[in-house]
Every structure is written in structure tokens, then in C-alpha cells.
Amino acid sequence: MDGIVSDPQEAPAAGLPGFDALHARADGLASPVPVAVMGAPDRTVLEAFRAATDRGWVEPTVVGPESGFRDLAGSSGIALDGFGFLDAPDPAGQAVASIAAAREGRVRFLAKGQISTPTLMHALLDPEHGLRVGRVVCQVVLMEVVRDSRRFLMADTGISIKPKLATRVDIVRQAIEVARALGVDRPRVAMMAASEAVNAAMPETIDAAELKRRSADGEFGLAMIEGPLSFDLAYSPDAGSKKRVAGQVIGAADAMIFPDLLSANLTVKAIMYTADCRFGGVLRGTTAPVAFMSRADTTATRLNSLALALALLDR
Numbered sequence: 001m002d003g004i005v006s007d008p009q010e011a012p013a014a015g016l017p018g019f020d021a022l023h024a025r026a027d028g029l030a031s032p033v034p035v036a037v038m039g040a041p042d043r044t045v046l047e048a049f050r051a052a053t054d055r056g057w058v059e060p061t062v063v064g065p066e067s068g069f070r071d072l073a074g075s076s077g078i079a080l081d082g083f084g085f086l087d088a089p090d091p092a093g094q095a096v097a098s099i100a101a102a103r104e105g106r107v108r109f110l111a112k113g114q115i116s117t118p119t120l121m122h123a124l125l126d127p128e129h130g131l132r133v134g135r136v137v138c139q140v141v142l143m144e145v146v147r148d149s150r151r152f153l154m155a156d157t158g159i160s161i162k163p164k165l166a167t168r169v170d171i172v173r174q175a176i177e178v179a180r181a182l183g184v185d186r187p188r189v190a191m192m193a194a195s196e197a198v199n200a201a202m203p204e205t206i207d208a209a210e211l212k213r214r215s216a217d218g219e220f221g222l223a224m225i226e227g228p229l230s231f232d233l234a235y236s237p238d239a240g241s242k243k244r245v246a247g248q249v250i251g252a253a254d255a256m257i258f259p260d261l262l263s264a265n266l267t268v269k270a271i272m273y274t275a276d277c278r279f280g281g282v283l284r285g286t287t288a289p290v291a292f293m294s295r296a297d298t299t300a301t302r303l304n305s306l307a308l309a310l311a312l313l314d315r
Helices: 019-027 043-054 066-076 091-103 117-124 165-181 203-216 231-235 237-243 261-274 299-311
Strands: 033-038 058-064 084-087 109-112 138-145 150-155 188-192 224-229 255-257 277-284
Touching (some): 066 084, 091 109, 091 117, 109 299, 138 165, 150 231, 165 255, 188 203, 188 231, 261 277, 277 299
Parallel strands (some): 033 109, 058 084, 188 255
Antiparallel strands (some): 138 277
């Protein structure tokens, strides 16, 4: 991608919605959606589900140590009206009970509270009792950088440690599906790397170029895939001008697909803790969506993840 590339042929279409819009969409639901939230007692979990229940988004079933949650709610002044409980003291039992509720149709989606990712994934991926659908299970984060009015998806930020090309193809497809469910018909996808140049010493750049070629051949429909791209080129039009690189995805990526968990996790957490931003995450590739929250997330971020998951139901 060295040198000057021809200018984009069309202006960017309407982008991804921000969390204010997703909250408003959830406010407009005809009826609250049953959800199971699993994990140990946590104040931010109770606060987020209290707010979501009051706004008519959800009917929550808390899957965990009931007495612990009730004690915490009492000491924190959080009302539990509208909450159901499924007593499950240990984390593995919480994951299994929540997944069973989804499989039996008692809830329409799940939410990760204070439970570790390995414990949850072990239950989700169980071949007999889990929620597998023959696709890659990956985390997709919607990031909203308030200062720049920029919104973009990031994947996979939580599950695939070092995905092979076939796995990356499905991660790309799922990010595209999320973008389309959120209203972007022709998502612009950046295959992320440390450089925009293809380099045999950096295998992720070779995969990125291959996915770009497949996109040009129509494998991903109307989505536009470019890569390899460094973060600055995917994020900022100024970077493209300075580096004399242009294209329809330059400075306008709707989705950033990372080569491995290390780069994805470091990038998303660097933005989370240093930028004026809002974010939320979901798991894809399961029969029921999972609002996928970090155990360190704030009440506001948990609410964002719920709004995102609700927007993706049946998508």
C-alpha cells in the first residue's frame, strides 16, 4: 500500500449508531426481554440491571448466590423489584444454569457478570449442553470515541488467542453482520497490523492482503475490506493524508479486525482507560447473544453492553 492510492469513489455512508441511539432503541422495546446474568455479587451488575429494568429493557434473572446478592442490594440501597433469582453458588454452576435457561427458552440472551471468561467459555462450548452453532465464538466491541465523534467495531477482543486464516474469515463475517444489524449496509473493514506494507516476516499482513483480495472478488458482499492497515490509517483521515495512502476504509473503518488477542486486548483497553470513550461488548457465534462484560466494567459500560446485545437479538 505504499504510495498514493486513488481517492475514494463515494462519500462515507451513515455510520454506526452511538450508545445514546442504542439506549433510545432499547427504550422503544414493546416489552422487556428476559435475560440471565451470571456471577458473584457485584454492585455495578445490580445497578446496571436495576436501570435496565426500570427503563423496560429487560426482565433479569440473577444466577448466583442469592443471599449474597440480596445482602449487597440491601446494603447498597438497590431495589430488587422485578428481579428473579436462580441460586447457584459456584461459577461453573452459574454458567451451566444460565445456558440451560437460554436453551430452554426461559431467557433470550445472557449477560456475563462477575464470572471468569474461561469458566463461561467452557460451558458455552460444551458440545452437548452449550450454545455452539458451528461458528467461531468471538467478542465484538462497539467503541465510541466522543471527542472525535468516531464509532467503530473491534474484533476479536476477548476469545481467539491467535486465529488462523479460516477463523479470521468468520470473525470478519461476524463483525460485518453486527455492523449491518446496526444499520451500516456497506461496512468498511480494516484488517489491522503494525504496518500497511505486506511483509513475509509478519504473517498477519499476508492474511490481511488475502482477505482484501477475497473482498474484491465479492466473497463478503458489499463490505469493503482493506489491509493491512495500521491503527492510525484505519482511524484517522489525517494519517492517510500524511502517509499518502488513500482508500475507502482509510480514516473511516466501521470495523477493525485484529490479528490476535494480544493486539486486540491491548488496543481496546488502552482506548478504554485513556480516551474519552464509551463502549460495550457482545459475544457472537452462539445461539443466544451474550452481553460480554469485563469484571472491571462500570455500571454505564454494563448498560451499554446490554443495549448492544438487545440491538442484535435475532440478527
